[in-house]
Amino acid sequence: MAEKKEFQRLPLKVVPSNYNVTLTPDLTAFTFTGSETITVEVKEKTRVIAINSADIEIQSVKFNDMTGEIKMDSDTETATFTFPDMLPLGQGTLSLVFTGCLNDKLKGFYRSKYTTPAGEERHGAVTQFEATDARRALPCWDEPACKATFDVTLVVPKNRVALSNMPVISECKTESGLRSVSFARTPIMSTYLLAFVVGEYDFVEGRDSDGVLIRVYTPLGKAEQGTFALEVAKKTLPFYKEYFGVAYTLPKIDLIGIADFAIGAMENWGLVTYRERCLLVDPENSSSVSKQYVALIVGHELAHQWFGNLVTMEWWTHLWLKEGFASFIEYLCVDHCFPEFDIWTQFVNQDLSQALDLDALNNSHPIEVPVGHPAEVDEIFDAISYNKGASVIRMLHSWIGDEAFRKGLNQYLSKFAYKNAFTEDLWDSLAEASGKPVREVLSTWTSQMGFPVLQVSETLEDGHRALTITQSKFCADGKSSESDFQWMVPIDITCATNPLKPFYSTVLSSKSSTISLDGVKAGDWVKLNPGTIGVYRVHYSSTMLDSLIPAVSNMSLPARDRLGLQNDLFALAKAGLSSSVDVLKVAEAYKSENNYTVWSDLASNLSTISLIMQYTDCSPLMDSYNIKLFSDVAARVGWEKKQGESPLDAMLRALVLSMLGHSGHTDTVQEAMSRFEQHISGEKSLDADLRSAVYGTVVKKGDKSHFDNLMKVYETSELSEEKVRVLRVLGYVKDEQQINNVLQFAISDKVRSQDAVSCFAGVATSVLGRQLTWEFVQANWKKLSIMFEKGSLQARLVKISIQDFVNRSIIPEIKEFFKKNPAPAASRVIQQSFENIELNAAMLERDREAIKSYLTKTDL
Structure with missing residues (x-):
């Protein structure tokens, strides 16, 4: 067995500046032919050019007029061209002719199956190049730092839509009856951002306030499902322009729903591709959760047009630089477009909590993890790069303030536009804008895995109150870490007098610190991490925790703090540092809770306890507990929508009815069965916000007839969101x-x-x-x-x-x-x-x- 070759990045004796590429996909044979002329610069004397190529057969290669010898290496995914003479220094052209396969692996240049409104099954051709699959569509320097411009021509059937990153500049009919479509030259960019789509689509279009043409492409006959995403994009591009102080640089942007797509979405510059359910919203059949989800993903991918596309990480080690930022910025966008979603509270539940759960494991990794072979990249597209990255940025934003944050981002984007950057480049721009030691503080969060737990206790001596805060690495198993982990931790502290405004702020740079509470009224509760912005957990003494419980019950403690308090307690209990019984006791203080996101996080944690209890004889007792806890809020929200209610009210209704239904609450189960039967019979359509809860309840508590009827829903629905909703509960x-x-x-x-x-x-x-x-x-x-x-x-x-x-x-x-x-x-x-x-x-x-x-x- 041959020894695996050590990965090496491409030699850069020869580098590209422009690709002129023509591709002709065959949508029946699932192949494509291609030719490209690459303008290159020969920087050092050499007879050899090595570029990336995978699953492609290269028929010929020339440098200027000199024919080269071709050697392929499938292990390293490279093609090496050796020429008889030394290549002349300076500019030259590398010309290639090649063929490839439109694969069914959802990567590279691949085929996607769809059904026409007439019921005919057909295929389109689409791309997914991140991280290292552009090489499956064309031989290229497939590394993010090897930027170039692209002139793309697609030769396609005359009745098919052809899209790429830039607008069409010309098209003509070929001798074979196909249509040759040429696109304008792209800005200088990385290969993983190149994209093309060939297929049948409808679209809706509009322009933002700066005149940028925005189109949302949908399956045939479903143009109205693109309207919501179009409106989000029309609001978002100008918002980002104003926030960053840098305009979107292309004349158009297309957003397109792809039937077969492995990930949620991909930020290709000017042509953003999405899984259908991540882009399309049906006016009648999409839930509030789905609308919010679409808004976040549209916001995320459009943020990448600046973070990732305009300024690109130098290598995949710095993946978080674009993903963490886009994951933070998407919330800014949705908060701007839809303040009714209270989206920053949901950030604590969706991003911060997931990041902390994963990062507490011994098999986590730092935000910045060395990446050698590109095959390693897929492993770090996870909650650390995205969610923890976003959480650290949120903490940074709070620490330096919005004005300095925006100023630093503008400086960074302006300085590195159309170039590549390292994490330290961003830290330096933000440090200059804020006057704070950003690199010194933030490097403790990006270079080491994990996060701290702050042990907090209060003392009273001679009438003086004081807090002692001690940091240590939080481990999911509760064991002390042998490594000498230490963070520089931005800390805010609030008290009962003003829960929204910190009375004390500092950066904890040592293992332990004692803080005077002389200015806090006697008997007032004291809490760390207001807004749950810090990327750490807090372990209060029993006395301090007890003093906070009344503020949970009467909701004088803000929602994000109510959420963070029980989330920390649950994590401590799972680590064995607190009792699970304490989690159940504290949960009782939330019976009057009215915030969807607080309930959502609490339900998630209780579901984990329920999962553990499945392996005991007291699982029915846990169901009974959940029924008692959720019954009051279920009675308040009811089954029917109320006049003027917010999307969060609809989401809360779905959540609590789902919990009650799955726990076997008799009235809830019966009502779910009744509404499902009315929906199936056509007597009364089931509200989209209730479908997940009802579908799950009738499958879990019903019989085979309910299951069979739900299968019919799957088979007859043409909406991807509805199909996935059914699949999740089958x-x-x-x-x-x-x-x-x-x-x-x-x-x-x-x-x-x-x-x-x-x-x-x-x-x-x-x-x-x-x-x-x-x-x-x-x-x-x-x-x-x-x-x-x-x-x-x-x-x-x-x-x-x-x-x-x-x-x-x-x-x-x-x-x-x-x-x-x-x-x-x-x-x-x-x-x-x-x-x-x-x-x-x-x-x-x-x-x-x-x-x-x-x-x-x-x-x-």
């Missing part, structure tokens, strides 16, 4: 044969590969379903590994299949399986899942009897 069935049928259905040709993982996730929510999912994955691994070859999908499949086990005995079996069946894109996820299994098992052993005792006695 696995709630209880019968072993039905569960296996659902798993088989998930990998059938009736389910798109990117959606199948949603089906697996639903199955894996029960003890039996979890075991059957793992057995199914093992038995069908060969097919699944081909289906989910795209790294992010493979990692999600593996994570869903194994992470929620509670029995340690399963770990050796999983290890042995993946030893024999390597899953390189999921190797980090596998290790993280082992940790989660250990954490689940430890929590069960430690707290099962105490939880059972408490649940037996409590009456809420």
Whole structure:
């Protein structure tokens, strides 16, 4: 067996400045032909040019008029051209002719299947190049620092839409009856941002206040589903221009929904591609959750037009530089466009909480992780690069203030426009704008993995109140870290007198510090991290925690603080640093809670306890507890929409009814069954906001007829959002044969590969379903590994299949399986899942009897 070659970046003796490329896709044979003339600069004497190429056959290569010898290396995904004479220094042209395959792997230049309004099945050709798949469409220098301009021509059937990054500048009919479409030259940019789409689409269009043409492309006959995203984009581009002080630089931007698409969306400059459910909103059948989701993703991808496209990270080590920023900036955008979403409270639940959960594991990684071989890149498209990156930026923004933040961003974007940058370049711009030691403070957050837990206790001596704060690395298993981790922690402190305004701010730069509370009234509660902005957890003394509970009950503590308080407590309990019974006791203080996001985070944490209790005889007691806790808020929100209610009210209704339905609340189950039957019969359409809750309840608590009727909903719906909504709950069935049928259905040709993982996730929510999912994955691994070859999908499949086990005995079996069946894109996820299994098992052993005792006695 040949030894694996050590990865090396391309030699840069010859570098590109422009690609003039023509591609002709064959939508029946699923192949394409291509030719390109690359303008290059020869910087050093050489006879050899090495560029990236994968799954492409190169028929010929010339440098100027000199023919070269071609050598392909599939291991390194490179093509090496050797010429008989030395290449002349300076500018030259590299000309290639090649062919390739329109693959079905959702990467590179690939085919996507769709159905016309007349019911005819057809295929289009689309691209997904990030991180390293442009090389599957054209031989190129496929590294982010090797920027160039692109002149693209697509030769396509005359009745197909052809799109690329720039506007069309000419088109003509070819001798073979095809249409040759040429696009304007792109700005200088990285190869992973190049894009083309060929297919049949409708569109809606508009212009923003600066005259930029915006089009949203949809499946045929569904143009109205693009209207919502169009309105978001029309508001967002001018907002970003004003916020960054830098205008969007292209004359147009297209947003297009792709039927087969592995990830959520991709920020190709001027041609942003989306999974359909991440872009399309149906006026009648889309939920408030989906609208918000679309708004966030549109905001994220448009933020990339500045962060990532205009200024690009130098190498994938700095991936977070674009992803963390876009994940933060998207919330600025949605807060601007839709203040009614209270989106920054949701940030705490959606981004910060997920980041802290993952980053507490021993198998986490720093925000900036060295990347050698590009195959390693897929592993860091995770909650650390995105969610923790965004959370650190949010903390930075709060620390230096909005004015300095915007000034620093403008300086950074202006200085590095059309260039590549390192993390330190951004820190330097923000430091200059703010006058604060940004690099010194923030490097402690990007260069080491993990985050601190702040141990807080209050003392009273001679009438003087004081806080002692001590930092240490928070470990998910509660064990002390042997490494000497230390952070520079921006800290704000509030008290009962003014919960919204800190009375004390500092940067904790040592292990421990004592702070005087002489200015705080006697008896006032004191709380760290107002707004839950800091990327750390807080472990209060029992006395301090008790003093905060009344402020939760009467909601004088702001929503983000109410959320953060119980979220920290749950994490401490799972780590064994507090009791799970304390989580249940404190949860009772939230019975009067009216904030959707607080309830959402609390429900998530209680669901984790419920998952652990599935492996005991007191699972029914946990259901009873959830019913008692959620009944009051369910009575307040009811089943029907109220005049003038906000989207968050609709989302809260769906959440609490789902919790009650899944817990077996009799009235909720009966009402769900009744409404489902009316929906199926056509008597009364089910409100889109209620569908997930109702569908899940009737599958979990109903019979085979309910399941069969829901399958009909899947088969007849043409809306991707509705199909995924059904797929997510099909696995709630209880019968072993039905569960296996659902798993088989998930990998059938009736389910798109990117959606199948949603089906697996639903199955894996029960003890039996979890075991059957793992057995199914093992038995069908060969097919699944081909289906989910795209790294992010493979990692999600593996994570869903194994992470929620509670029995340690399963770990050796999983290890042995993946030893024999390597899953390189999921190797980090596998290790993280082992940790989660250990954490689940430890929590069960430690707290099962105490939880059972408490649940037996409590009456809420």
